[in-house]
Amino acid sequence: LESLGYVLMYFNLGSLPWQGLKAATKRQKYERISEKKMSTPIEVLCKGYPSEFATYLNFCRSLRFDDKPDYSYLRQLFRNLFHRQGFSYDYVFDWNMLKFVSNVSATSDFIPFATLIFSSLDLLSPEVYTRSLLPTNLKSVGIG
Known part of the structure; x- marks a missing residue:
């Protein structure tokens, strides 16, 4: 432990x-x-x-x-x-996001995982996690 x-x-x-x-x-x-x-x-x-x-x-x-x-x-x-910290259980995990990378077009507002991690030193800050990790139109990648 x-x-x-x-x-x-x-x-x-x-x-x-x-x-x-x-x-x-x-x-x-x-x-x-x-x-x-x-x-x-x-x-x-x-x-x-x-x-x-x-x-x-x-x-x-x-x-x-x-x-x-x-x-x-x-x-x-x-x-x-x-x-x-203001987080909620949305059941969207980092490892789930990797499978969507190839389905997301360059024009979507998807934030790549590496960008999320390496662009912030304060990984516990709620504003880091409130940024959208998914495209705004989830149906475009087969969700919803």
Whole structure:
């Protein structure tokens, strides 16, 4: 679970503080990575992002090896964030959009996925997600 939290922060940040560390041997490298992970305060890693990310990582770090995680609590953290950010469940996912790219003409107002991702540094901002990912005429690509 903690690793999943780091993946989420990697998606937010684009890199993690322990990436690119060098050492003489693989063992030393992994030890340095472990030390850097443990010495990087969660609040520093998550600075500038919603508090749910820090809450998630703190919860994960507090678990002992044999503890059963409260998965519903962790899911609810991000569900609440999702709604607070103004998102809604429209069942349009990034991976669904890829199949429509070849069916969309150059004159439509379709925003390519790569443009959406790389044109904004704040991927949690609701205005990023309120831009239309689909052409305005869904029937033109066989939807609706």
